[in-house]
Amino acid sequence: MSPPAVSLPTSCAPPFDDGKPTEIRTPTVRNYIRIAAPATIANLVCGFDILGLALEEPMDIMELERTDDPGLVIRHTDEYALPLSPEENVAGAALLALLQELQEPIGLQLTTTKHIKPGSGLGSSAASAAGAVVAANRLLGNPFPTPDLIRFAMNGEKVACGVKHADNITPCILGGITLIRAIHPLDIVPLEAPPLHVSVVHPQIEVRTSDARQILRKEVSLKQAIRQWGNIAGLIAGFLQKDYRLISRSLEDVIIEPVRSILIPGFAEVKSRCLEAGALGGGISGSGPSVFMLHETQTQAESTAAIMRDVYNRIGIDHKTYVTRVNTDGVKELP
Numbered sequence: 001m002s003p004p005a006v007s008l009p010t011s012c013a014p015p016f017d018d019g020k021p022t023e024i025r026t027p028t029v030r031n032y033i034r035i036a037a038p039a040t041i042a043n044l045v046c047g048f049d050i051l052g053l054a055l056e057e058p059m060d061i062m063e064l065e066r067t068d069d070p071g072l073v074i075r076h077t078d079e080y081a082l083p084l085s086p087e088e089n090v091a092g093a094a095l096l097a098l099l100q101e102l103q104e105p106i107g108l109q110l111t112t113t114k115h116i117k118p119g120s121g122l123g124s125s126a127a128s129a130a131g132a133v134v135a136a137n138r139l140l141g142n143p144f145p146t147p148d149l150i151r152f153a154m155n156g157e158k159v160a161c162g163v164k165h166a167d168n169i170t171p172c173i174l175g176g177i178t179l180i181r182a183i184h185p186l187d188i189v190p191l192e193a194p195p196l197h198v199s200v201v202h203p204q205i206e207v208r209t210s211d212a213r214q215i216l217r218k219e220v221s222l223k224q225a226i227r228q229w230g231n232i233a234g235l236i237a238g239f240l241q242k243d244y245r246l247i248s249r250s251l252e253d254v255i256i257e258p259v260r261s262i263l264i265p266g267f268a269e270v271k272s273r274c275l276e277a278g279a280l281g282g283g284i285s286g287s288g289p290s291v292f293m294l295h296e297t298q299t300q301a302e303s304t305a306a307i308m309r310d311v312y313n314r315i316g317i318d319h320k321t322y323v324t325r326v327n328t329d330g331v332k333e334l335p
Contacts, residue, residue, distance in 0.1 A: 029139070029140055029141045030066075030138075030139050030141075031065060031066045031139075032063070032064070032065040032066075032139075033063070033064050033065075033135050033138055033139045033333060034061070034062070034063045034064075034333070034334045034335070035061075035062050035064075035131055035134060035135045035138075035331055035332065035333050035334060036059040036060070036061055036062075036131075036331070036332050036334055037059060037060045037062060037127035037128070037130055037131030037134075037172060037331050038054045038055055038056065038057075038058075038059050038123075038127065038172055038175075038327045038329075038330065038331070039054075039055045039057070039058050039059065039116045039120075039122040039123050039124075039127060040052050040053065040054050040055065040122065040123030040126055040127070040167075040168040040171050040172050040286075041053050041055065041122065041123070041198070041200075041285045041286065041292050042123060042165075042167040042168045042285070042286040043167065043253075043256065043283075043284070043285075043286060044177075044235065044251075045231075045235075045251045045252065045253045045257065045281065045282065045283040045284075046228055046231040046232050046235060046250065046251070046252060046253045047167075047179075047232050047235065048253075048255065048256050049165050049167050049180070050167060050179060050180045050181070050232070051167060051177070051178070051179055051180075051232070051235070051236075052123075052167040052168055052170060052171040052177070052178055052180075053171050053176065053177040053178075053196075053326050054171040054172055054174075054175050054176060054326065054327035054328075054329075054330055055122070055198060055200070055322070055324050055325075055326070055327055056324045056325050056326070056327045057322050057324040058115040058116050058122070058322065059115060059116070059127070060112060060113065060114050060115055060116050060124075060127045060128065060131060061112070061113040061115070061334070062091075062110065062111070062112050062113075062128075062131045062132060062135055063110070063111040063112075064108060064109070064110050064111075064132070064135040064136060064139055065108070065109050065139075066106070066107060066108060066139065067107035067108060067109050068107060069107045070105040070106060070107045071107055071108075072086045072092060072095055072096065072099070072107075072108050072109075072110070073108070073109040073110070074086055074089050074091065074092050074110050074112075075109065075110065075111040075112070076111070076112050076113075076114070077111060077112070077113045078112070078113050078114045078115075080114055080117070080118055082112075082114075082118065087159075088159065089128075089159070090125040090128045090129045090156035090157070090159045090160050091110055091112060091128040091129055091131070091132035091156060092110070092132075092156075093129070093155045093156045093158070093159045094128075094129035094130075094132050094133050094152050094153045094154075094155050094156040095108065095110065095132050095133065095136055095152075096155070097133075097151075097152040097155040098133050098136055098137070098144065098149075098152045099136075101144075101148070101152075102140070102143065106140070108136065108139075110132055110135075112128060112131075114127075114128070117202065118206075119206035119207060120202050120285075120289070120290050121202070121207065121284065121285040121286035121287055121288045121289055121290040122200070122202065122285055122286065122290050123168035123172060123286060125156055125157055125159075125160035125161070125168075126153070126156070126157060126168030126169045126172050127168075127172055128156060129152075129153040129154075129155070129156025129157060129169065130149070130150075130153045130156075130168075130169050130172040130173045130330075130331055131172070131331050132153075132156075133149045133152045133153050134149060134173060134330075134331040135331075137149055138333065146173065146174070147186055147188070149173055150166055150169055150170055150173060150186060150188065151186060153169045153172075153173070154166055154169055156169075157169060164183065165180075165183075166180045166183060166186070166188070167180055168286065170188050171330070172330060172331060173330050173331055174188070174190055174330050175327050175328045175329045175330030176190055176191065176192075176193070176326060176327075176328045176330075177190070177191040177193050177239060177326065178190050178191060179191055179236065191236060191239050191240065192239065192240055193239035193240075193242070193326065194239070194242035194244065194296075195296075195325070195326075196280075196294050196295070196296075196325065196326050197294070197295040197296070197297060197298045197300065197301040197323070197324075197325055198292055198293070198294055198295070198301060198322075198323075198324050198325060198326065199274075199279075199282075199292065199293045199295065199301040199302070199304045199305040199308065199321065199322070199323050200285065200290055200291070200292045200293075200305075200321065200322040200324070201270065201290065201291050201305070201308035201309070201311075201312065201319055201320070201321045202289065202290040202319060202320045202321070202322075203264065203265065203266070203289045203290075203291075203312055203317045203318070203319045204317065204318040204319055204320070205265075205289050205317065206289070207260075207263050207264070207287055207288040207289045216256065216259055216260075217255075217259065220255050224254050224255055225255075227252075227254050228253070228254055228255050230250075231250045231251075231252050231253070231254075232250075233250075234246055234249060234250035235247060235250035235251065237250075238250055244280060244296055247280055247281070247294070248280040248281050250281075251280060251281025251282065251283070251294070252281070253283060256284075257283050257284055260284055260287065260288055261283075261284060261288075263288055263289065264284065264288050264289045264291065265315055265317060266311045266312055266315050266317070267284070267291060269311050270291050270307065270308055270311050271283065271291070271293075273304075273307045273311070274293045274304040274307055274308070277300070277303050277304055277307055278295070278300050278303070278304075279293040279294065279295055279300065279304050280293070280294045280295055280296065281293070281294060282294055291308070298323065298325075301323045301324075302323050305321045305322075305323050308321055309321055
C-alpha cells in the first residue's frame with residue numbers, strides 16, 4: 001500500500017502522516033544545526049510540474065544558528081555569489097515566510113555551501129529553500145508540520161523563477177518520488193517505487209528556469225494531451241507495481257521535451273545512445289541542461305554515464321557526471 005497523501009487545505013493542516021505511531025515529545029529548541037539538502041530531478045520526463053525524485057548526490061550543506069539580534073543574515077562559502085539580501089535569496093525568502101508565521105522575534109544566520117550548481121536543472125534553488133526551512137523548523141523545536149514547510153519553501157522557488165512550484169521542493173524534503181496532485185490546496189502523494197539507479201550529466205552551460213518556461217507552448221492538441229496522460233498514469237502505475245518495463249514504456253514526453261531539448265547541445269545523441277545501452281529511459285532534468293537516465297542496476301548507470309562523457313568530450317563542452325540512486329531520506333541532519 002502506498003503512503004497517504006499530504007493535504008494542506010489550510011496552514012493548520014495536520015502533520016505529514018508517515019504511518020508511524022505518534023510520539024509525544026517536548027519540543028527542543030537548539031542554537032545550531034547542520035543539514036544536507038539533496039539535488040532533485042523534476043518532471044521525470046512526462047510529469048511536468050507534478051513529479052519529482054530526490055538524488056543521493058550531489059547535496060548542498062547548510063548551517064543555521066540562532067543569533068542575539070532579531071533578523072536574518074545570509075552567508076555563502078561557495079563561488080556562486082548568490083544574493084545576500086534575504087528577500088532576493090531563495091533560502092532567505094523561504095525563511096522569511098516561516099518567520100512571518102512564527103510571529104516571534106528570532107535572529108538567524110544561515111551559511112550555505114552549494115554543491116548543486118545554480119541553473120543546473122538539479123533543483124539547486126529547491127535545495128536551498130527546502131534545506132533552510134527544514135533546518136529552521138528543527139532548530140526551533142519543530143513548530144510547523146511538513147506541509148507548511150513545503151509551502152514556505154515554495155516562496156524560494158518563486159524568487160528563483162517566478163512560479164511557486166513544488167516538484168523539486170517536495171522530494172527534497174520528503175525524499176523518494178513524489179506526485180504533486182495539486183498546489184491549491186497543496187496535495188502531495190509520496191510514491192513507492194522499485195530500486196532505481198540514476199546517471200546524470202550536467203553540461204556546464206546554464207539554462208534559466210524562467211527562460212525555459214518562456215519557450216513552452218501555451219496550448220497543446222487533445223491527441224498530445226491524451227498520450228501524455230497515458231504516460232503519466234503508466235509511469236505512476238509502473239512505480240507502484242515495481243514494473244520496470246512499464247516504467248520504461250511510460251518515460252515519454254510529447255509536449256515539453258521536444259521544445260526544451262533544443263536548448264541542450266548533444267541531448268538527442270545522449271538519449272538515443274543511452275536507450276540503446278539499456279537505460280529504462282530518461283530526459284531533461286527539470287528545465288535542463290542536465291540530462292538523466294533511470295536504470296535497474298548500477299552497472300547500467302555507469303555504462304550510460306560513460307556514454308554521456310563520451311558525447312560531451314567529443315562536442316567539447318565541459319561537464320560533470322553522477323552515478324547515484326534515489327534518495328529516500330530527503331533533507332537530513334549532519335553531525
